[in-house]
Amino acid sequence: MPLPPLLDRADAVVFDAYGTLLDVHSAVQRHAGAVGPEAQALSETWRQKQLEYSWVLALCGRYAPFWTLTERALDHALARHPRVDRAVRADLIAAYRALDAYPEVPATLEHLRRAGLKTAILSNGDPAMLDAAVTAADLGGRLDAVLSVEPAGTFKTAPAAYDLAPKALGVSRERIVFLSSNRWDIAGAAAYGFAPVWVNRTDQPDEYPDLAPVRVIRSLDGLLA
Template sequence: MPLLPPLDGARAVVFDAYGTLLDVHSAVQRHAAAVGPDARSLSDTWRQKQLEYSWVLSLCGRYAPFWALTERALDYALARHPGVDRGVRSALLEAYRVLDAYAEVPRTLAALRAAGLRTAILSNGDAAMLDAALRAAALQDHLDAVLSVDPAGVFKTSPRAYDLVPERLGVGVSETAFVSSNRWDVAGAAAYGFAPVWVNRAGLPDEYPDLAPVRVIDRLDALLG
């Protein structure tokens, strides 16, 4: 398989998990009937607060497992949407443990490995979250490594989080393509020195012009040319 830039010069392709390989909105979608008309708004608030909490803790020099932030963020989202029955909380959290993978993910990962590239995840998710999600999506066999930021004790976009990739994979920073649907994560990867690819599924406007991706795609299998 011919590889397109930046993969043609890479030895490893590292993916963000939540939002990139796994659909973070699929948890609420599964229970949309029980949640009601506020389903999309609830899901957006849940995700927004989950990420906000990670950034605030990192800037404060503090850390908590990502699952704890996921629970806190859902509680906030439910409080902001009082019309949603709080009895759905347990079902939503359970669904978040086993999020749906985007349809093209298994084929893309398999093709990249077949082309001789190492594939890995670097995620804010803690190890238990990632293990449950990857088992549910049957993705484990397509990955050479699954890295949580837990050992660094800080969330992305701290350079200490990205340090885990060369330390654990033994691949040079300049030889690593980093793929994320989160523009802030792409900015962090660019600042660190990876070759970042932005999966812009929603067609969002660009941000962080000084920390640009080397490539923008709208779905993962666009990596395959």
């Protein structure tokens, strides 16, 4: 299969991890019976607070491991949804270390590698968290690099976080296609100078018109179309 023009002009394809390669809601879905009728609401609160904590720390010039923020966010979500039995906390935390990859992820990564493109993750996740997730999803052999923002001491959308990818891969930013399911992340990548592709899995309305993606797709395999 020939590459589409966007990829033909690239040397590397870099992916956000959580929500893009890995289904952040699969942890709660795995234990939905124990969580009960508020499972979806709990999962959405957990994810929102996890991200919010990263943004607040970045704006304050502070940093904490993303795993710490993930645990804090779950505690907040459980407090917000008191009808959920807190005994499920340990199972949810364990499940978050081994999130499900979206079904099209392995084949997409393999196709990109066969085409001669470097593939990498650039994630807010800390190294231990990412190592566990990549191992559980069996993605390690399909990636040239798994990059945590930890060396930058900040989170996306700070330019210092995005700067890790071209340095690690030895590729100029203009030759990197960056994919994320998070529209705010796409805005940051556009501002930085990547060619950003928004993986809009849930048909969300667009935002940040001055920091637009170069393409919008519904799932990763749309990148190859």
